[in-house]
Amino acid sequence: MVSRDETASAEAIRENLIATEPPRRPGAVKYAVYYFRHKLLGVVGLFIVAVMVFTALFADVIAPYTYQEQNYDQLLHAPSWEFFFGTDNFGRDIFSRIVHGARISMLVGFLSVLAGTGIGAVIGLISGFFMGKFDAVVQRFVDAWMAFPDLILALFIVAVFGNTLPNVILAIAATILPRGVRIIRSATISIREMDYTLAARAIGASDMRTMLRHIMPNTVAPFLIIMSSMFGTAILTEAGLSYLGLGISEPTPSWGRMLTGQAAQYAPRAPWIIAFPGIFLTITVMGFAFFGDALRDLFDPRQRGR
Protein backbone atom coordinates (compact mmCIF):
# COMPACT_ATOMS: atom_id res chain seq x y z
CA MET A 1 0.00 0.00 0.00
CA VAL A 2 1.37 3.35 -0.92
CA SER A 3 0.90 6.06 1.66
CA ARG A 4 -0.43 9.50 0.87
CA ASP A 5 2.93 11.02 1.64
CA GLU A 6 4.67 8.88 -0.85
CA THR A 7 2.23 9.70 -3.64
CA ALA A 8 2.62 13.37 -2.84
CA SER A 9 6.37 13.18 -3.11
CA ALA A 10 6.11 11.19 -6.31
CA GLU A 11 3.81 13.86 -7.62
CA ALA A 12 6.30 16.52 -6.55
CA ILE A 13 9.12 14.72 -8.28
CA ARG A 14 7.07 14.38 -11.41
CA GLU A 15 6.16 18.04 -11.33
CA ASN A 16 9.76 18.85 -10.74
CA LEU A 17 10.72 16.82 -13.75
CA ILE A 18 8.22 18.63 -15.90
CA ALA A 19 9.50 21.95 -14.63
CA THR A 20 13.10 21.17 -15.42
CA GLU A 21 12.30 19.79 -18.83
CA PRO A 22 14.18 21.92 -21.33
CA PRO A 23 11.94 24.70 -22.64
CA ARG A 24 10.42 23.97 -26.00
CA ARG A 25 11.45 26.01 -28.96
CA PRO A 26 8.86 28.79 -29.13
CA GLY A 27 6.84 29.29 -32.29
CA ALA A 28 7.80 31.87 -34.85
CA VAL A 29 5.35 34.52 -33.66
CA LYS A 30 6.24 34.06 -30.01
CA TYR A 31 9.88 34.18 -30.91
CA ALA A 32 9.41 37.40 -32.87
CA VAL A 33 7.62 39.00 -29.93
CA TYR A 34 10.34 37.91 -27.52
CA TYR A 35 12.98 38.99 -29.94
CA PHE A 36 11.64 42.45 -30.58
CA ARG A 37 11.24 42.96 -26.86
CA HIS A 38 14.93 42.27 -26.47
CA LYS A 39 16.18 44.08 -29.53
CA LEU A 40 15.16 47.64 -29.06
CA LEU A 41 16.91 48.97 -32.16
CA GLY A 42 14.90 46.67 -34.41
CA VAL A 43 11.68 47.95 -32.86
CA VAL A 44 12.82 51.54 -33.23
CA GLY A 45 13.62 50.80 -36.87
CA LEU A 46 10.23 49.23 -37.47
CA PHE A 47 8.57 52.23 -35.82
CA ILE A 48 10.47 54.72 -38.02
CA VAL A 49 9.68 52.72 -41.15
CA ALA A 50 5.99 52.59 -40.18
CA VAL A 51 5.85 56.33 -39.48
CA MET A 52 7.51 57.15 -42.80
CA VAL A 53 5.22 54.89 -44.79
CA PHE A 54 2.21 56.37 -43.00
CA THR A 55 3.44 59.91 -43.68
CA ALA A 56 3.96 59.12 -47.34
CA LEU A 57 0.49 57.61 -47.68
CA PHE A 58 -1.37 60.38 -45.87
CA ALA A 59 0.82 63.36 -46.77
CA ASP A 60 -2.14 65.46 -47.86
CA VAL A 61 -3.88 64.99 -44.53
CA ILE A 62 -0.83 65.46 -42.32
CA ALA A 63 0.69 68.51 -43.98
CA PRO A 64 -0.90 71.76 -42.74
CA TYR A 65 -0.08 73.57 -46.02
CA THR A 66 0.41 72.45 -49.60
CA TYR A 67 3.98 72.10 -50.72
CA GLN A 68 3.71 74.98 -53.18
CA GLU A 69 1.90 77.51 -51.02
CA GLN A 70 4.07 80.64 -50.85
CA ASN A 71 3.65 83.18 -48.05
CA TYR A 72 5.51 86.28 -49.14
CA ASP A 73 5.04 87.99 -45.79
CA GLN A 74 6.53 85.00 -44.00
CA LEU A 75 9.87 84.52 -45.76
CA LEU A 76 12.56 82.64 -43.82
CA HIS A 77 10.32 82.43 -40.78
CA ALA A 78 11.99 80.62 -37.88
CA PRO A 79 10.34 77.44 -36.53
CA SER A 80 7.21 78.37 -34.59
CA TRP A 81 3.77 76.97 -33.76
CA GLU A 82 2.51 78.27 -37.05
CA PHE A 83 5.34 76.75 -39.08
CA PHE A 84 6.81 73.79 -37.15
CA PHE A 85 10.05 73.73 -39.09
CA GLY A 86 10.01 77.36 -40.31
CA THR A 87 9.64 78.58 -43.85
CA ASP A 88 12.08 78.79 -46.75
CA ASN A 89 13.08 81.71 -48.96
CA PHE A 90 9.76 81.52 -50.83
CA GLY A 91 7.77 81.41 -47.62
CA ARG A 92 6.88 77.78 -48.13
CA ASP A 93 6.22 75.70 -45.02
CA ILE A 94 9.18 73.35 -44.57
CA PHE A 95 7.26 70.82 -42.49
CA SER A 96 4.66 70.41 -45.24
CA ARG A 97 7.36 70.05 -47.85
CA ILE A 98 9.14 67.40 -45.81
CA VAL A 99 5.90 65.49 -45.35
CA HIS A 100 5.29 65.56 -49.10
CA GLY A 101 8.95 64.77 -49.73
CA ALA A 102 8.50 61.53 -47.77
CA ARG A 103 6.19 60.44 -50.55
CA ILE A 104 8.91 60.73 -53.19
CA SER A 105 11.53 59.11 -50.98
CA MET A 106 9.31 56.16 -50.12
CA LEU A 107 8.03 55.73 -53.66
CA VAL A 108 11.45 55.90 -55.29
CA GLY A 109 12.98 53.82 -52.52
CA PHE A 110 10.37 51.09 -52.65
CA LEU A 111 10.05 50.74 -56.42
CA SER A 112 13.76 50.94 -57.16
CA VAL A 113 14.63 48.44 -54.44
CA LEU A 114 11.86 46.11 -55.58
CA ALA A 115 12.96 46.26 -59.20
CA GLY A 116 16.69 46.11 -58.44
CA THR A 117 16.62 43.26 -55.96
CA GLY A 118 13.81 41.46 -57.83
CA ILE A 119 15.61 41.29 -61.16
CA GLY A 120 18.90 40.74 -59.37
CA ALA A 121 17.41 37.84 -57.42
CA VAL A 122 16.11 36.10 -60.56
CA ILE A 123 19.51 36.39 -62.24
CA GLY A 124 21.30 35.32 -59.06
CA LEU A 125 19.01 32.32 -58.63
CA ILE A 126 19.54 31.07 -62.16
CA SER A 127 23.24 31.83 -62.11
CA GLY A 128 23.80 30.11 -58.79
CA PHE A 129 21.65 27.13 -59.67
CA PHE A 130 23.23 26.22 -62.98
CA MET A 131 26.78 27.35 -62.15
CA GLY A 132 29.30 26.52 -64.87
CA LYS A 133 29.94 28.69 -67.86
CA PHE A 134 26.72 30.67 -67.65
CA ASP A 135 27.53 31.60 -64.07
CA ALA A 136 31.07 32.63 -65.00
CA VAL A 137 29.76 34.94 -67.70
CA VAL A 138 27.14 36.46 -65.40
CA GLN A 139 29.78 37.05 -62.75
CA ARG A 140 31.98 38.97 -65.21
CA PHE A 141 28.98 41.14 -66.02
CA VAL A 142 28.37 41.74 -62.34
CA ASP A 143 32.05 42.62 -61.84
CA ALA A 144 31.87 45.11 -64.68
CA TRP A 145 28.63 46.53 -63.31
CA MET A 146 30.09 46.95 -59.83
CA ALA A 147 32.95 49.00 -61.28
CA PHE A 148 30.58 51.96 -61.51
CA PRO A 149 30.14 53.85 -58.25
CA ASP A 150 26.44 54.15 -57.35
CA LEU A 151 25.98 57.82 -57.94
CA ILE A 152 28.01 57.86 -61.13
CA LEU A 153 26.02 55.02 -62.64
CA ALA A 154 22.75 56.68 -61.65
CA LEU A 155 23.88 60.03 -63.07
CA PHE A 156 25.02 58.35 -66.30
CA ILE A 157 21.65 56.66 -66.79
CA VAL A 158 19.75 59.83 -65.99
CA ALA A 159 21.99 61.76 -68.39
CA VAL A 160 21.17 59.38 -71.22
CA PHE A 161 17.46 58.84 -70.61
CA GLY A 162 16.49 62.13 -68.97
CA ASN A 163 15.45 62.84 -65.38
CA THR A 164 11.83 61.79 -65.18
CA LEU A 165 10.42 59.83 -62.25
CA PRO A 166 10.51 56.38 -63.95
CA ASN A 167 14.06 56.99 -65.16
CA VAL A 168 15.26 57.99 -61.71
CA ILE A 169 13.72 54.81 -60.30
CA LEU A 170 15.33 52.78 -63.08
CA ALA A 171 18.70 54.41 -62.49
CA ILE A 172 18.66 53.65 -58.76
CA ALA A 173 17.40 50.11 -59.40
CA ALA A 174 20.42 49.64 -61.66
CA THR A 175 22.77 50.50 -58.81
CA ILE A 176 21.14 47.89 -56.58
CA LEU A 177 20.82 45.08 -59.11
CA PRO A 178 24.37 43.65 -59.02
CA ARG A 179 24.31 43.41 -55.23
CA GLY A 180 21.04 41.51 -55.44
CA VAL A 181 22.65 39.10 -57.91
CA ARG A 182 25.67 38.52 -55.63
CA ILE A 183 23.69 37.87 -52.47
CA ILE A 184 20.97 35.66 -53.93
CA ARG A 185 23.56 33.74 -55.94
CA SER A 186 25.60 32.89 -52.87
CA ALA A 187 22.45 31.92 -50.98
CA THR A 188 21.40 29.69 -53.89
CA ILE A 189 24.79 28.02 -54.03
CA SER A 190 24.67 27.08 -50.37
CA ILE A 191 21.07 25.85 -50.58
CA ARG A 192 21.69 23.65 -53.58
CA GLU A 193 24.24 21.70 -51.52
CA MET A 194 21.55 20.88 -48.92
CA ASP A 195 20.30 17.34 -48.51
CA TYR A 196 16.73 18.28 -49.26
CA THR A 197 17.74 19.63 -52.64
CA LEU A 198 19.50 16.34 -53.32
CA ALA A 199 16.39 14.48 -52.14
CA ALA A 200 14.19 16.51 -54.46
CA ARG A 201 16.44 15.65 -57.36
CA ALA A 202 16.57 12.01 -56.32
CA ILE A 203 12.80 11.65 -56.58
CA GLY A 204 13.06 13.10 -60.05
CA ALA A 205 12.11 16.76 -59.65
CA SER A 206 12.98 18.79 -62.71
CA ASP A 207 15.47 21.66 -62.58
CA MET A 208 12.62 24.13 -62.75
CA ARG A 209 10.74 22.49 -59.90
CA THR A 210 13.82 22.16 -57.71
CA MET A 211 14.63 25.79 -58.28
CA LEU A 212 11.15 27.19 -57.73
CA ARG A 213 9.81 24.87 -55.02
CA HIS A 214 12.89 23.99 -53.04
CA ILE A 215 15.46 26.70 -53.49
CA MET A 216 13.53 29.90 -54.09
CA PRO A 217 11.45 29.79 -50.88
CA ASN A 218 14.68 29.55 -48.93
CA THR A 219 16.09 32.68 -50.52
CA VAL A 220 13.17 34.76 -49.25
CA ALA A 221 15.02 35.66 -46.05
CA PRO A 222 18.14 37.06 -47.73
CA PHE A 223 15.86 38.74 -50.25
CA LEU A 224 13.94 40.60 -47.55
CA ILE A 225 17.15 41.48 -45.74
CA ILE A 226 18.80 42.96 -48.79
CA MET A 227 15.60 44.83 -49.65
CA SER A 228 15.42 46.59 -46.34
CA SER A 229 19.13 47.32 -46.16
CA MET A 230 19.22 48.65 -49.73
CA PHE A 231 16.24 50.91 -49.06
CA GLY A 232 18.40 53.37 -47.19
CA THR A 233 21.04 53.40 -49.91
CA ALA A 234 18.34 53.99 -52.52
CA ILE A 235 16.97 56.95 -50.57
CA LEU A 236 20.45 58.41 -50.22
CA THR A 237 21.15 58.02 -53.94
CA GLU A 238 17.86 59.69 -54.77
CA ALA A 239 18.72 62.56 -52.43
CA GLY A 240 22.13 62.88 -54.08
CA LEU A 241 20.61 63.01 -57.56
CA SER A 242 18.06 65.58 -56.45
CA TYR A 243 20.71 67.63 -54.71
CA LEU A 244 22.71 67.77 -57.93
CA GLY A 245 19.59 68.95 -59.73
CA LEU A 246 19.28 65.71 -61.70
CA GLY A 247 16.58 63.99 -59.72
CA ILE A 248 12.84 64.43 -60.09
CA SER A 249 12.17 67.97 -61.20
CA GLU A 250 10.29 70.77 -59.46
CA PRO A 251 7.79 71.46 -58.07
CA THR A 252 7.60 67.97 -56.55
CA PRO A 253 9.41 68.35 -53.24
CA SER A 254 12.16 65.86 -52.55
CA TRP A 255 14.36 65.89 -49.47
CA GLY A 256 17.51 66.11 -51.55
CA ARG A 257 16.19 68.95 -53.67
CA MET A 258 15.26 70.96 -50.59
CA LEU A 259 18.98 71.22 -49.82
CA THR A 260 20.11 72.45 -53.18
CA GLY A 261 20.70 75.78 -54.87
CA GLN A 262 19.40 78.79 -53.00
CA ALA A 263 18.73 76.80 -49.85
CA ALA A 264 22.48 76.60 -49.26
CA GLN A 265 22.85 80.36 -49.74
CA TYR A 266 20.18 81.19 -47.18
CA ALA A 267 21.30 78.47 -44.79
CA PRO A 268 23.69 80.60 -42.68
CA ARG A 269 20.80 82.99 -41.95
CA ALA A 270 18.10 80.35 -41.72
CA PRO A 271 19.72 77.01 -40.84
CA TRP A 272 16.31 75.32 -40.45
CA ILE A 273 15.94 75.32 -44.23
CA ILE A 274 18.59 72.67 -44.63
CA ALA A 275 18.69 71.17 -41.14
CA PHE A 276 15.29 69.48 -41.13
CA PRO A 277 15.29 67.74 -44.52
CA GLY A 278 18.71 66.28 -43.69
CA ILE A 279 17.59 65.14 -40.25
CA PHE A 280 14.61 63.39 -41.81
CA LEU A 281 16.81 61.72 -44.40
CA THR A 282 19.21 60.51 -41.71
CA ILE A 283 16.48 59.20 -39.43
CA THR A 284 14.72 57.39 -42.26
CA VAL A 285 17.88 55.76 -43.53
CA MET A 286 18.78 54.73 -39.98
CA GLY A 287 15.31 53.32 -39.45
CA PHE A 288 15.63 51.07 -42.49
CA ALA A 289 19.15 50.05 -41.48
CA PHE A 290 18.03 49.06 -37.97
CA PHE A 291 15.05 47.22 -39.37
CA GLY A 292 17.26 45.40 -41.87
CA ASP A 293 19.75 44.41 -39.16
CA ALA A 294 16.93 43.11 -37.00
CA LEU A 295 15.55 41.10 -39.91
CA ARG A 296 18.98 39.62 -40.53
CA ASP A 297 19.33 38.63 -36.89
CA LEU A 298 15.86 37.13 -36.94
CA PHE A 299 16.43 35.03 -40.04
CA ASP A 300 20.08 34.21 -39.65
CA PRO A 301 20.85 32.89 -36.17
CA ARG A 302 24.57 32.74 -36.92
CA GLN A 303 24.72 36.52 -37.09
CA ARG A 304 22.68 36.94 -33.92
CA GLY A 305 24.04 39.32 -31.35
CA ARG A 306 26.75 40.83 -33.50
Place this chain on the structure above:
Amino acid sequence: MRTYLIKRMLLFVPTAFLVSVGIFAMLQFIPGDAADALLLGGTPGEAYDPTEGQAERIREKLGLDAPIPVQYARWMGNFLRGDFGISFNNRKPVIERMAPRILLSFELGFLAVSLAFVLGTVGGVISAVKQDTWIDYALRGSSMTLQAMPGFWLALMVIVILVATLGTKPPIEYKHLWVDPVRNLSVLLLPAFLVGLRSSAEILRMTRSSVLEVLREDYVRTAESKGLYRSRVLGQHVLRNALLPVTTLAGFEVVFLMSGQVIIESVFNLHGIGKLFINAVGNRDYPVVQAIVMFIALVVLLANLVVDVMYAWLDPRIRYT
Protein backbone atom coordinates in the same frame (compact mmCIF):
# COMPACT_ATOMS: atom_id res chain seq x y z
CA MET B 1 51.80 33.52 -56.18
CA ARG B 2 52.61 33.86 -59.83
CA THR B 3 49.65 31.79 -61.04
CA TYR B 4 47.38 33.77 -58.74
CA LEU B 5 48.75 37.04 -60.09
CA ILE B 6 48.36 35.95 -63.69
CA LYS B 7 44.83 34.67 -63.06
CA ARG B 8 43.82 37.85 -61.31
CA MET B 9 45.29 40.08 -64.01
CA LEU B 10 43.61 38.09 -66.75
CA LEU B 11 40.28 38.75 -65.07
CA PHE B 12 40.87 42.44 -65.52
CA VAL B 13 40.73 42.25 -69.31
CA PRO B 14 37.22 40.84 -69.87
CA THR B 15 35.81 43.00 -67.10
CA ALA B 16 37.30 46.18 -68.56
CA PHE B 17 36.06 45.11 -71.98
CA LEU B 18 32.51 44.61 -70.68
CA VAL B 19 32.65 47.99 -68.95
CA SER B 20 33.58 49.72 -72.19
CA VAL B 21 30.93 47.84 -74.19
CA GLY B 22 28.35 48.74 -71.58
CA ILE B 23 29.18 52.42 -71.75
CA PHE B 24 29.24 52.40 -75.52
CA ALA B 25 25.91 50.57 -75.68
CA MET B 26 24.26 53.01 -73.28
CA LEU B 27 25.21 55.93 -75.47
CA GLN B 28 23.37 54.40 -78.39
CA PHE B 29 20.14 55.31 -76.57
CA ILE B 30 20.76 59.03 -76.74
CA PRO B 31 18.21 60.85 -78.86
CA GLY B 32 20.00 62.30 -81.89
CA ASP B 33 23.67 61.73 -82.51
CA ALA B 34 26.92 63.63 -82.26
CA ALA B 35 26.35 65.33 -85.60
CA ASP B 36 23.09 66.87 -84.41
CA ALA B 37 24.70 67.80 -81.14
CA LEU B 38 27.68 69.47 -82.78
CA LEU B 39 25.48 71.46 -85.13
CA LEU B 40 23.40 72.60 -82.22
CA GLY B 41 26.15 73.10 -79.73
CA GLY B 42 24.95 70.48 -77.30
CA THR B 43 21.17 70.63 -77.19
CA PRO B 44 19.84 67.77 -79.27
CA GLY B 45 16.11 67.70 -79.83
CA GLU B 46 15.71 71.44 -80.27
CA ALA B 47 14.18 72.63 -83.49
CA TYR B 48 16.93 73.38 -85.99
CA ASP B 49 17.19 73.40 -89.69
CA PRO B 50 20.62 72.61 -91.06
CA THR B 51 20.81 71.43 -94.61
CA GLU B 52 20.81 67.66 -94.82
CA GLY B 53 24.24 67.79 -96.48
CA GLN B 54 25.75 69.55 -93.50
CA ALA B 55 24.77 66.84 -91.04
CA GLU B 56 25.81 64.14 -93.50
CA ARG B 57 29.25 65.64 -93.90
CA ILE B 58 29.78 65.78 -90.15
CA ARG B 59 28.53 62.21 -89.78
CA GLU B 60 31.02 61.07 -92.35
CA LYS B 61 33.81 63.03 -90.74
CA LEU B 62 33.04 61.59 -87.31
CA GLY B 63 32.64 58.10 -88.75
CA LEU B 64 29.02 57.82 -87.63
CA ASP B 65 28.09 56.20 -90.92
CA ALA B 66 30.13 53.10 -90.11
CA PRO B 67 28.55 49.96 -88.61
CA ILE B 68 28.27 50.02 -84.83
CA PRO B 69 30.98 47.42 -84.06
CA VAL B 70 33.39 49.43 -86.22
CA GLN B 71 32.41 52.59 -84.38
CA TYR B 72 33.06 50.82 -81.10
CA ALA B 73 36.49 49.62 -82.24
CA ARG B 74 37.44 53.11 -83.38
CA TRP B 75 36.22 54.67 -80.15
CA MET B 76 38.13 52.15 -78.05
CA GLY B 77 41.25 52.55 -80.16
CA ASN B 78 41.12 56.31 -79.76
CA PHE B 79 40.42 55.99 -76.07
CA LEU B 80 43.48 53.82 -75.53
CA ARG B 81 45.57 56.38 -77.37
CA GLY B 82 44.27 59.11 -75.07
CA ASP B 83 41.89 60.65 -77.59
CA PHE B 84 38.59 60.90 -75.71
CA GLY B 85 36.70 62.78 -78.42
CA ILE B 86 35.56 66.36 -78.62
CA SER B 87 33.37 68.10 -76.08
CA PHE B 88 30.00 69.19 -77.47
CA ASN B 89 30.10 72.25 -75.30
CA ASN B 90 33.18 74.13 -76.33
CA ARG B 91 34.47 71.80 -79.05
CA LYS B 92 37.75 71.29 -77.30
CA PRO B 93 39.24 67.81 -76.94
CA VAL B 94 37.78 66.13 -73.86
CA ILE B 95 41.25 65.23 -72.64
CA GLU B 96 42.15 68.91 -72.43
CA ARG B 97 39.18 69.52 -70.17
CA MET B 98 39.91 66.53 -67.94
CA ALA B 99 43.69 66.74 -67.60
CA PRO B 100 43.98 69.85 -65.41
CA ARG B 101 41.36 68.45 -63.01
CA ILE B 102 42.70 64.98 -62.50
CA LEU B 103 45.37 65.97 -59.98
CA LEU B 104 42.86 67.69 -57.71
CA SER B 105 40.53 64.71 -57.68
CA PHE B 106 43.33 62.24 -57.07
CA GLU B 107 44.68 64.33 -54.25
CA LEU B 108 41.25 64.65 -52.68
CA GLY B 109 40.60 60.93 -53.10
CA PHE B 110 43.99 59.97 -51.69
CA LEU B 111 43.56 62.20 -48.65
CA ALA B 112 40.03 60.92 -48.09
CA VAL B 113 40.98 57.23 -48.32
CA SER B 114 43.92 57.71 -45.98
CA LEU B 115 41.80 59.59 -43.46
CA ALA B 116 39.05 56.99 -43.72
CA PHE B 117 41.46 54.16 -42.94
CA VAL B 118 43.23 55.94 -40.12
CA LEU B 119 39.97 57.01 -38.45
CA GLY B 120 38.22 53.72 -39.13
CA THR B 121 40.92 51.36 -37.92
CA VAL B 122 41.88 53.40 -34.86
CA GLY B 123 38.22 53.84 -33.94
CA GLY B 124 37.48 50.17 -34.57
CA VAL B 125 40.34 48.94 -32.41
CA ILE B 126 39.40 51.27 -29.55
CA SER B 127 35.77 50.23 -29.86
CA ALA B 128 36.67 46.53 -29.73
CA VAL B 129 39.15 46.81 -26.86
CA LYS B 130 36.67 48.86 -24.84
CA GLN B 131 33.76 46.61 -25.82
CA ASP B 132 30.44 47.46 -24.13
CA THR B 133 31.74 50.60 -22.44
CA TRP B 134 30.43 54.07 -23.20
CA ILE B 135 33.34 54.68 -25.60
CA ASP B 136 32.28 51.66 -27.63
CA TYR B 137 28.66 52.77 -27.69
CA ALA B 138 29.61 56.33 -28.63
CA LEU B 139 31.87 55.21 -31.47
CA ARG B 140 29.38 52.69 -32.85
CA GLY B 141 26.50 55.12 -32.48
CA SER B 142 28.30 57.88 -34.31
CA SER B 143 29.47 55.55 -37.08
CA MET B 144 25.90 54.32 -37.58
CA THR B 145 24.65 57.89 -37.71
CA LEU B 146 27.38 58.85 -40.16
CA GLN B 147 26.47 55.99 -42.46
CA ALA B 148 22.86 57.11 -42.54
CA MET B 149 23.73 60.75 -43.24
CA PRO B 150 23.89 62.09 -46.75
CA GLY B 151 27.51 63.22 -47.13
CA PHE B 152 26.60 66.45 -48.87
CA TRP B 153 24.21 67.39 -46.09
CA LEU B 154 26.89 66.84 -43.47
CA ALA B 155 29.18 69.08 -45.51
CA LEU B 156 26.52 71.78 -45.83
CA MET B 157 25.85 71.73 -42.10
CA VAL B 158 29.55 71.93 -41.30
CA ILE B 159 29.90 74.93 -43.60
CA VAL B 160 26.87 76.60 -42.03
CA ILE B 161 28.22 76.01 -38.54
CA LEU B 162 31.65 77.32 -39.55
CA VAL B 163 30.09 80.43 -41.03
CA ALA B 164 27.92 80.95 -37.98
CA THR B 165 30.70 80.52 -35.42
CA LEU B 166 33.75 81.88 -37.22
CA GLY B 167 32.01 84.20 -39.60
CA THR B 168 34.23 83.02 -42.44
CA LYS B 169 33.80 80.49 -45.16
CA PRO B 170 36.40 77.77 -45.40
CA PRO B 171 39.06 78.71 -47.98
CA ILE B 172 37.90 77.73 -51.43
CA GLU B 173 40.44 79.17 -53.81
CA TYR B 174 42.35 76.17 -55.04
CA LYS B 175 46.05 76.45 -55.80
CA HIS B 176 48.07 73.81 -57.55
CA LEU B 177 49.92 71.46 -55.23
CA TRP B 178 53.35 72.44 -56.60
CA VAL B 179 52.56 76.16 -56.59
CA ASP B 180 51.31 76.62 -53.06
CA PRO B 181 51.22 73.38 -51.05
CA VAL B 182 49.97 74.95 -47.80
CA ARG B 183 47.07 76.67 -49.47
CA ASN B 184 46.35 73.56 -51.49
CA LEU B 185 46.09 71.39 -48.38
CA SER B 186 44.07 73.94 -46.44
CA VAL B 187 41.50 73.94 -49.22
CA LEU B 188 41.33 70.18 -49.62
CA LEU B 189 41.58 69.08 -46.01
CA LEU B 190 38.01 69.80 -44.93
CA PRO B 191 36.30 68.17 -47.93
CA ALA B 192 38.67 65.20 -47.72
CA PHE B 193 37.97 64.88 -44.01
CA LEU B 194 34.21 64.90 -44.59
CA VAL B 195 34.35 62.30 -47.37
CA GLY B 196 36.79 60.19 -45.36
CA LEU B 197 34.78 60.45 -42.16
CA ARG B 198 31.74 58.97 -43.82
CA SER B 199 33.71 56.13 -45.35
CA SER B 200 35.45 55.42 -42.04
CA ALA B 201 32.14 54.22 -40.57
CA GLU B 202 32.14 50.96 -42.50
CA ILE B 203 35.85 50.41 -41.79
CA LEU B 204 35.21 50.98 -38.09
CA ARG B 205 32.45 48.37 -38.04
CA MET B 206 34.56 45.80 -39.81
CA THR B 207 37.71 46.48 -37.76
CA ARG B 208 35.74 46.17 -34.56
CA SER B 209 34.20 42.80 -35.37
CA SER B 210 37.49 41.53 -36.75
CA VAL B 211 39.45 42.55 -33.65
CA LEU B 212 36.78 41.04 -31.38
CA GLU B 213 37.07 37.77 -33.25
CA VAL B 214 40.85 37.66 -32.98
CA LEU B 215 40.73 38.58 -29.29
CA ARG B 216 38.96 35.28 -28.63
CA GLU B 217 41.65 33.23 -30.36
CA ASP B 218 43.76 30.78 -28.38
CA TYR B 219 47.02 32.40 -29.34
CA VAL B 220 45.90 35.68 -27.81
CA ARG B 221 45.09 33.92 -24.56
CA THR B 222 48.49 32.25 -24.70
CA ALA B 223 50.22 35.56 -25.28
CA GLU B 224 48.36 37.11 -22.37
CA SER B 225 48.96 34.22 -20.01
CA LYS B 226 52.67 34.23 -20.62
CA GLY B 227 52.60 37.74 -19.24
CA LEU B 228 53.00 39.99 -22.25
CA TYR B 229 51.99 43.58 -21.87
CA ARG B 230 48.54 44.38 -23.17
CA SER B 231 50.03 46.79 -25.71
CA ARG B 232 52.38 44.13 -27.03
CA VAL B 233 49.61 41.54 -27.29
CA LEU B 234 47.55 44.01 -29.25
CA GLY B 235 50.32 45.22 -31.49
CA GLN B 236 52.06 41.93 -32.18
CA HIS B 237 49.30 39.38 -32.09
CA VAL B 238 45.91 40.98 -32.49
CA LEU B 239 46.29 43.83 -34.94
CA ARG B 240 48.39 41.93 -37.45
CA ASN B 241 45.71 39.31 -37.82
CA ALA B 242 42.70 41.51 -37.35
CA LEU B 243 43.57 44.22 -39.84
CA LEU B 244 44.20 41.78 -42.66
CA PRO B 245 40.54 41.29 -43.65
CA VAL B 246 40.01 45.03 -43.30
CA THR B 247 42.32 45.66 -46.27
CA THR B 248 39.80 43.90 -48.50
CA LEU B 249 37.48 46.80 -47.75
CA ALA B 250 39.86 49.18 -49.51
CA GLY B 251 38.56 48.32 -52.97
CA PHE B 252 34.99 48.67 -51.85
CA GLU B 253 35.77 51.95 -50.12
CA VAL B 254 37.34 53.44 -53.23
CA VAL B 255 34.09 52.84 -55.10
CA PHE B 256 31.94 54.13 -52.27
CA LEU B 257 34.14 57.14 -51.77
CA MET B 258 33.91 58.22 -55.38
CA SER B 259 30.17 58.79 -55.15
CA GLY B 260 30.75 60.93 -52.11
CA GLN B 261 33.60 62.76 -53.74
CA VAL B 262 31.60 63.71 -56.82
CA ILE B 263 29.04 65.40 -54.59
CA ILE B 264 31.55 66.97 -52.22
CA GLU B 265 33.36 68.60 -55.16
CA SER B 266 30.06 70.26 -56.02
CA VAL B 267 29.38 71.34 -52.44
CA PHE B 268 32.82 72.92 -52.07
CA ASN B 269 32.92 74.08 -55.67
CA LEU B 270 36.20 72.28 -56.29
CA HIS B 271 36.97 72.00 -59.97
CA GLY B 272 37.78 68.32 -60.06
CA ILE B 273 36.68 65.48 -62.29
CA GLY B 274 33.48 65.07 -60.29
CA LYS B 275 32.40 68.67 -60.81
CA LEU B 276 33.19 68.41 -64.52
CA PHE B 277 31.10 65.24 -64.65
CA ILE B 278 28.09 66.85 -62.99
CA ASN B 279 28.30 69.82 -65.34
CA ALA B 280 28.61 67.55 -68.34
CA VAL B 281 25.59 65.51 -67.25
CA GLY B 282 23.62 68.72 -66.79
CA ASN B 283 24.61 69.98 -70.24
CA ARG B 284 24.21 66.56 -71.86
CA ASP B 285 27.81 66.83 -73.04
CA TYR B 286 28.03 63.12 -73.88
CA PRO B 287 31.68 62.79 -74.96
CA VAL B 288 32.75 64.21 -71.60
CA VAL B 289 30.25 62.04 -69.69
CA GLN B 290 31.39 58.96 -71.57
CA ALA B 291 35.08 59.63 -71.04
CA ILE B 292 34.70 60.32 -67.33
CA VAL B 293 32.50 57.27 -66.66
CA MET B 294 35.04 55.11 -68.48
CA PHE B 295 37.92 56.72 -66.63
CA ILE B 296 36.29 56.26 -63.22
CA ALA B 297 35.36 52.64 -63.92
CA LEU B 298 38.94 51.91 -64.95
CA VAL B 299 40.30 53.54 -61.79
CA VAL B 300 37.91 51.36 -59.76
CA LEU B 301 38.96 48.19 -61.58
CA LEU B 302 42.64 49.02 -61.14
CA ALA B 303 42.12 49.81 -57.46
CA ASN B 304 40.41 46.44 -56.99
CA LEU B 305 43.26 44.72 -58.78
CA VAL B 306 45.84 46.41 -56.57
CA VAL B 307 43.87 45.52 -53.44
CA ASP B 308 43.59 41.85 -54.44
CA VAL B 309 47.27 41.61 -55.26
CA MET B 310 48.18 43.36 -52.03
CA TYR B 311 45.97 41.01 -50.08
CA ALA B 312 47.59 37.97 -51.65
CA TRP B 313 50.97 39.42 -50.78
CA LEU B 314 49.93 40.04 -47.18
CA ASP B 315 48.10 36.78 -46.66
CA PRO B 316 49.90 33.64 -47.85
CA ARG B 317 46.71 31.58 -47.50
CA ILE B 318 45.29 33.26 -50.57
CA ARG B 319 48.16 32.76 -52.93
CA TYR B 320 48.59 29.04 -52.27
CA THR B 321 44.99 28.07 -52.86
